[in-house]
Amino acid sequence: MKIINKTTWDSKDIREFANKVLKKEAHQLDTLVIKYQQGMVAGRGSYSRRWISLSFPNWKWEKIGSDRINGIKQPFQVIENDKLKAIAKTLRHEILHNRGIHHKDMDSARIRKADYSYIGDMVIRRKQIKDNTKIDLKQKRYEHSKLMLKHKQTQLKRLQNSIKKWQRKVKYEYQ
């Protein structure tokens, strides 16, 4: 399943969560798009392809949890568990669209009332910005080193040319 994640929520957590719902519904997806939208959880499901798009509200659903990263307890933001159940409901609705079922043939009440306890205590975490910063710094250092190397190589070439010039002069003035 290809996940196109346009949000700042962790793609690995989204995949794990989606796989749980998909397994429960015995469905498979080729593409899952995750994006932001104002208001409520929304979704779109293709009638002909195994393609689903889910939209999450942007800011409302976060709280601070904590997790051990490299052995150190660090705070992180999560989409709360009960919100995941709302997302699971939407995902289930879109799965039915993937199976060619239109709204008029859909039992929406059954989807709402279904048991979503299989989701357990799963959460979707915010992407770890700390790691990205590390990558950015590494990339910056690499770019800087490349620039300095080029600069020093140019200096060396100039110096070599200068040495040659003075060698020629010395040779000429000696004769």
Ligand SMILES: [Zn+2]
């Ligand atoms: Zn629908």
